[in-house]
Amino acid sequence: xxxxxxxxxxxxxxxxxxxxxxxxxxxxxxxxxxxxxxxxxxxxxxxxxxxxxxxxxxxxxxxxxxxxxxxxxxxxxxxxxxxxxxxxxxxxxxxxxxxxxxxxxxxxxxxxxxxxxxxxxxxxxxxxxxxxxxxxxxxxxxxxxxxxxxxxxxxxxxxxxxxxxxxxxxxxxxxxxxxxxxxxxxxxxxxxxxxxxxxxxxxxxxxxxxxxxxxxxxxxxxxxxxxxxxxxxxxxxxxxxxxxxxxxxxxxxxxxxxxxxxxxxxxxxxxxxxxxxxxxxx
Amino acid sequence: xxxxxxxxxxxxxxxxxxxxxxxxxxxxxxxxxxxxxxxxxxxxxxxxxxxxxxxxxxxxxxxxxxxxxxxxxxxxxxxxxxxxxxxxxxxxxxxxxxxxxxxxxxxxxxxxxxxxxxxxxxxxxxxxxxxxxxxxxxxxxxxxxxxxxxxxxxxxxxxxxxxxxxxxxxxxxxxxxxxxxxxxxxxxxxxxxxxxxxxxxxxxxxxxxxxxxxxxxxxxxxxxxxxxxxxxxxxxxxxxxxxxxxxxxxxxxxxxxxxxxxxxxxxxxxxxxxxxxxxxxx
Numbered sequence: 001x002x003x004x005x006x007x008x009x010x011x012x013x014x015x016x017x018x019x020x021x022x023x024x025x026x027x028x029x030x031x032x033x034x035x036x037x038x039x040x041x042x043x044x045x046x047x048x049x050x051x052x053x054x055x056x057x058x059x060x061x062x063x064x065x066x067x068x069x070x071x072x073x074x075x076x077x078x079x080x081x082x083x084x085x086x087x088x089x090x091x092x093x094x095x096x097x098x099x100x101x102x103x104x105x106x107x108x109x110x111x112x113x114x115x116x117x118x119x120x121x122x123x124x125x126x127x128x129x130x131x132x133x134x135x136x137x138x139x140x141x142x143x144x145x146x147x148x149x150x151x152x153x154x155x156x157x158x159x160x161x162x163x164x165x166x167x168x169x170x171x172x173x174x175x176x177x178x179x180x181x182x183x184x185x186x187x188x189x190x191x192x193x194x195x196x197x198x199x200x201x202x203x204x205x206x207x208x209x210x211x212x213x214x215x216x217x218x219x220x221x222x223x224x225x226x227x228x229x230x231x232x233x234x235x236x237x238x239x240x241x242x243x244x245x246x247x248x249x250x251x252x253x254x255x256x257x258x259x260x261x262x263x264x265x266x267x268x269x270x271x272x273x274x275x276x277x278x279x280x281x282x
Numbered sequence: 283x284x285x286x287x288x289x290x291x292x293x294x295x296x297x298x299x300x301x302x303x304x305x306x307x308x309x310x311x312x313x314x315x316x317x318x319x320x321x322x323x324x325x326x327x328x329x330x331x332x333x334x335x336x337x338x339x340x341x342x343x344x345x346x347x348x349x350x351x352x353x354x355x356x357x358x359x360x361x362x363x364x365x366x367x368x369x370x371x372x373x374x375x376x377x378x379x380x381x382x383x384x385x386x387x388x389x390x391x392x393x394x395x396x397x398x399x400x401x402x403x404x405x406x407x408x409x410x411x412x413x414x415x416x417x418x419x420x421x422x423x424x425x426x427x428x429x430x431x432x433x434x435x436x437x438x439x440x441x442x443x444x445x446x447x448x449x450x451x452x453x454x455x456x457x458x459x460x461x462x463x464x465x466x467x468x469x470x471x472x473x474x475x476x477x478x479x480x481x482x483x484x485x486x487x488x489x490x491x492x493x494x495x496x497x498x499x500x501x502x503x504x505x506x507x508x509x510x511x512x513x514x515x516x517x518x519x520x521x522x523x524x525x526x527x528x529x530x531x532x533x534x535x536x537x538x539x540x541x542x543x544x545x546x547x548x549x550x551x552x553x554x555x556x557x558x559x560x561x562x563x564x
Contacts, residue, residue: 007444011446095444097441099390101389101390101391102387102438102439103387103389104384104385104412105384105386107383107385108383126384130443131444132444133416134416134443135445137446156383156384157384160379161386162413162416162417163416163417164289164293164416164417164419
């Protein structure tokens, strides 16, 4: 496994990789969810590149950029064990040199949900992912369903910008009690960690109602809201029952739906989602 | 020479091209200036791809999109004669499918000069060039110095978005009387065609003053303005004596300068430029 930092090192190493090449973009502090992305890439590609970069432009001014957890040595030993070919660990100066002034912006699909509560977030995501795509020139890029809107936004960008890249999406990996794996789970204390299962409980309560025949999206949203309200340590920022492709809120569920939510547990903001009308992972 | 229209055809044909691959993006109606770009690409690359696409998103609502001249058969015979490998002629539907919503935007360097008189123009240019870069994945892309600000903007975008692409710039090709070649010259009637040499005359008058020791950028701008004012059929939209890299207006010329201008001759808007303190082509 080779690790590189600069663009020139990356481009040099990229030339020697047999195709198809798979890219797994990460912000490091890897958990089993990330490792599933790498395994997916290994399965469909001759070479796998993993990028590790805590991208400052996708964090808001009041968000957790400085606190975001890092453990590069552990990350590298995980990736080595999975036989990754190349790890790119650019610095901020490599990604955003002096006089940087170019942005990739996606429209409608970035507006609701995460986009409405994290202004500028998706501009940072689409810009950095576009840079990763340009620099690595992968044939396949793998993302996690955990960031459901990010998957929709990256898919839109990939199509719109004519990238010859296949986007693969890997299901959410959960703890035994249903909590979706997230690098941010490390912020939770013991009580908060227990309370954090409320996201999964809310999603499953909504799914249960759907499977019993409920098709009012507003009722489904209320079921999720009430489950979260019942948990004293948790507070919902939004709950959503939206169209799978456009992410606009539904009135009636006809062709499946994306259930999603952002919930504060203490000061930690957690997200989770569940697709109705299509098999989920668990 | 192969011609393709869809992305899948392009990607398929691209796989068979030996590298390095050169890309020459054009809007068609090719003149000797374009052919110089192709020759430059032939010289430094094993394969050459030319794109022909009159990109609607870089035209303003009151600009000449519908009138823009087209002659595909003549273009193809020129390119065939130069032994181009692949010509990509996408339709608007290929480039901007239904629900298109992604834009590449460059900041400061797009603001002055053309950017200030053609709002949205560079957003259209950077978006379409980024799409061409993504779809073709060239090693080299060739642009003409005629569009001086476009060269600065594309260079900035290429660096900012981490494209492993070398930008080559080819000097302006001029008629015997100094008029820079442009597809838009076809709009000029006989009297306007004679008057159109005023851009070149203004640039040379400014250069003459510079070579005599003049270093006040304002005086240089006045010399250009006055030359244009003296031509009854012409009217300057702007004249500029700007920093070569940032394109901001200079007070004093210390390290060279970009002289540039947009001039209406009748209803036809012409641009031209000249680099002071560095050899030009003629």
